[in-house]
Every structure is written in structure tokens, then in C-alpha cells.
Amino acid sequence: MCARSLAVIVCLWFASYLQAAELEWIQVSADGKSFVTAESQQRFVPWGFNYDHDRKSRLLEDYWDKEWQEIEADFAEMKALGANVVRIHIQFGKFMSAPDQPRKEALKKLGDLLELAEQTGLYLDLTGLGCYHKQDVPAWYDALSDQGRWEAQTHFWSAVAKRCAGSPAIFCYDLMNEPVVHGGKKKGTDWLGPGFAGKHFVQRITLSPDERTRPEIAAAWIKTLAQAIREQDSNHLITVGMVPWSLERKGLQSGFVPEKVSAHLDFICVHLYPEKGKVDEAIETLKGFDIGKPLVIEETFPLKSSPEEFEQFMLESRKYAEGWIGFYWGQSLQEYQQGTTISDAIMARWLEFFKQNGPRFKETQ
Known part of the structure; x- marks a missing residue:
């Protein structure tokens, strides 16, 4: 383990165990507008x-x-940067050996992750059904009919929810990352x-x-x-x-129109990357997902934007959003600051923004 990992763990060891005892369950507020x-x-x-x-692009x-x-070191560092939520992406093929057979060893590791989150004082946004590496998707899964695939997905989520039901560290279950409904005849x-970047x-x-x-x-799938x-x-x-592009607008559409599919969702999530010169458009898109339930970016x-435009988007998004989740890839702020590439500089500025502005975004509005 590198010195960075050891130092972060030592610094947060005592605080993390205290925070574990204080971790409360999260729910939607009585007025339905926040958490x-x-x-x-x-x-x-x-x-x-x-x-x-x-950092090696491994899942x-x-x-x-x-x-x-x-992983322990990364959780400690994310906590030190000011995070209270970590979004975890778990793969269908790693958790299911057959349409109705979850893998016990994967569920055990998920239990270890829950324990780590509780100890570190972090909540998990647990996103499931991942098929990011196409080579890891079981052939039998791809061969299923629409109905058969849905049934296999219910077995996945049933097993995962059973394992996680007793843990206060779960912030939410995210059914799938960026699903779309087939639109062809x-x-x-x-x-x-x-x-994109080697993943789907x-x-x-x-x-x-x-x-x-x-x-x-x-809506039926949800x-x-x-x-x-x-x-x-x-x-x-x-x-x-x-x-x-879930909104009902001209052009590409996913079929997941927020106001038409949200009956069984506790809150709305959107994935939104502002583009250069189009911050206003991004805010207008965000507004379209504000349908009366808590909204998380x-x-x-x-x-796709300059750091300055991105920070403008983040600040203006506070009019509608109740939460924000960016990215962390296993490298520290200091490592990025010492890097020599443009991507290092962009990531360093993002982590600096995240650390410095956390109190402002998390405060009661």
C-alpha cells in the first residue's frame, strides 16, 4: 500500500469508527422536496x-x-475530501451465475463494502445491473427474451436488497445506469x-x-x-x-420521461455534463427533471466545458438540485496536482472545487 493510502487511513481511523455509530437512515422529507x-x-x-x-480503469x-x-484507502480519501455519498456500480455478470442464481461470494464482498461504508461514515448509491465490460456479460443473459431479462434482473435486485436491507449505509438503490427503451419497429x-472509453x-x-x-x-420495468x-x-x-435526453424533446429520446415513469421512484436522478458555451441550456435541461420530487445530479x-463554465453550472444548479455526485478514480488531489497532463490539471481543479465548496452545497438552503 502506498504512503498516501496509509496516511489517509491513519488520520481517519478513529473518526470513522465514531461516525459509524452515528450513521442514520436517509429518507425523503415530509414535504417530498428533499432528503x-x-x-x-x-x-x-x-x-x-x-x-x-x-486509476487503471478497472471495475x-x-x-x-x-x-x-x-478500496479502504480510497473510501478514507473520499471522506477526507468532504464526500458523504459514494456511487458504486456493480455488474450483473459478476453477481449472477444463472438467471435465478446469485453468486454468494459476490454478495459476501458486497457485505464487506457495506461494513466499510458504515465504518467510514459514507452512504452508498448502489447502482446495479451493470454491463460496462461487454466481454464480461454472460452469453445466456444476452440470449434471454425481454421478459426473461426482466425476470433475471428481479432476481439480481432481490438478492442485493436482501443483503443490504439492514444497513443504514445504503442511501439508495439505482436500478440501472442510463437505461433506454428500444424505439425501433x-x-x-x-x-x-x-x-465510451472502453465501457458501455x-x-x-x-x-x-x-x-x-x-x-x-x-414505467412497467421500474x-x-x-x-x-x-x-x-x-x-x-x-x-x-x-x-x-429523457425529456420529451425533438431528437434522441430514452423513453424514461421523468413525469411519466416516476410513480415508483423516491427521487429523480439525471446525468448531466454541461457543454462549452451552453451552461444555460444545461440548466434548462435540469429544470425539466424538476417534477416535484428530490432531484440529484x-x-x-x-x-465538455471549461472549468469556469462547469463551476458556473454547479452554482446555478442549486436552484433545482438536492444533491451532486461527481467522480473519483483512486488518485489523490496531491497526485493530480503533481501531474503533468491536461487531464491531471482538470481533475485537480475538480477535486479542489469539491473540497472547498462542499460546506456551501451541503448547508441548509
Whole structure:
């Protein structure tokens, strides 16, 4: 383990164990507009990181068996940067050996992760059904019909919810990262959307044409998975990660229209990356997801804008959002500051912004 990892763990060891005892369950406020802690009824503002891969671009299940100390160090560092939520992405193929057979060893490691979150004082946004590495998707899973795939997904979520039901460290279950409904009149051929940086983040929930509207199909899918979770866990919050083109506008649409699919969601999540010269457009898009339930920007980053424009977007987004989740990839702020590339500089500025502005974003508005 590197000196960075050891130093962070030592500095936070005592505080983390105290915080574990104080971790309260999170719920939606009585007025339905924000989040609060269940016992003290204090406002809770999600402020955290997508921990979707490490510095080597590996997914969590690729290294959590042999490099657990690095995960402990990363959690400690995210906590030190001011995070209260970590978004974890777990893969369907790593958790299911057959359509109705969860892998016991994967559920055990998930239990270890829950314990780590409790000890560190961090909540988990647990995003499931990942198929990010196409080579790891089971052939039998891709061969299933629409209905068969939904049934397999209910078994996944039932097993995960059963394992997590008793832990206060779960902030929410995110049913899937960026799902879309098949929109063609002919049967589709690929469950996954185009790749990006070696991973497939967009996933179709259907391939077959259907007489129902796309939002009706999306709402039915959400209801199906939410019911599977609720049979095991009646308390933790449920959401789904929506792409910005979920709104009913001209052009590309996902079928997950917020106001038409949200009956069984506790809050709304959108993934939104402001573009250069289009901060106002990003804010207008964000406004479209503000439908009367708490709204979290579950993914955001200065990917397509200047750091200055991104920070402008973040500040203006406070009019509508109740939470923000950016990115952390297993490297410290100091490492990025000492880096020599443009990407190092961008990441360093983002982490600096995150650390410095956490109190302002998390304070009661």
C-alpha cells in the first residue's frame, strides 16, 4: 500500500469508527422536496463521487478480492475530501451465475463494502445491473427474451436488497445506469449502447417492438424491479440514472420521461455534463427533471466545458438540485496536482472545487 493510502487511513481511523455509530437512515422529507435523516430529521444533501473504476480503469469487482486495502484507502480519501455519498456500480455478470442464481461470494464482498461504508461514515448509491465490460456479460443473459431479462434482473435486485436491507449505509438503490427503451419497429440486436472509453454505460431494457408507448414500458420495468426490492427492503430509497435526453424533446429520446415513469421512484436522478458555451441550456435541461420530487445530479464533470463554465453550472444548479455526485478514480488531489497532463490539471481543479465548496452545497438552503 502506498504512503498516501496509509496516511489517509491513519488520520481517519478513529473518526470513522465514531461516525459509524452515528450513521442514520436517509429518507425523503415530509414535504417530498428533499432528503432528511430518519431520526434527527436533519437535512441531508448528497455530495459525493462516482467510484466507477480505479486509476487503471478497472471495475470494482476486478480487484476487490485482492486489493481491499486500496478500496479502504480510497473510501478514507473520499471522506477526507468532504464526500458523504459514494456511487458504486456493480455488474450483473459478476453477481449472477444463472438467471435465478446469485453468486454468494459476490454478495459476501458486497457485505464487506457495506461494513466499510458504515465504518467510514459514507452512504452508498448502489447502482446495479451493470454491463460496462461487454466481454464480461454472460452469453445466456444476452440470449434471454425481454421478459426473461426482466425476470433475471428481479432476481439480481432481490438478492442485493436482501443483503443490504439492514444497513443504514445504503442511501439508495439505482436500478440501472442510463437505461433506454428500444424505439425501433424492428427487433433490436444489441442490449448495449455504443462504447465510451472502453465501457458501455447505456443499456436497453427491451429489444422487441411493443404496442405500449416507450414511457409505459419504462414505467412497467421500474415497477417490476421496485417491487422485487420492496419484497426484501421496504425502507431504502429507489431511483434510476436517467440520461439528459429523457425529456420529451425533438431528437434522441430514452423513453424514461421523468413525469411519466416516476410513480415508483423516491427521487429523480439525471446525468448531466454541461457543454462549452451552453451552461444555460444545461440548466434548462435540469429544470425539466424538476417534477416535484428530490432531484440529484448523479453524474457531472467538466468533460465538455471549461472549468469556469462547469463551476458556473454547479452554482446555478442549486436552484433545482438536492444533491451532486461527481467522480473519483483512486488518485489523490496531491497526485493530480503533481501531474503533468491536461487531464491531471482538470481533475485537480475538480477535486479542489469539491473540497472547498462542499460546506456551501451541503448547508441548509
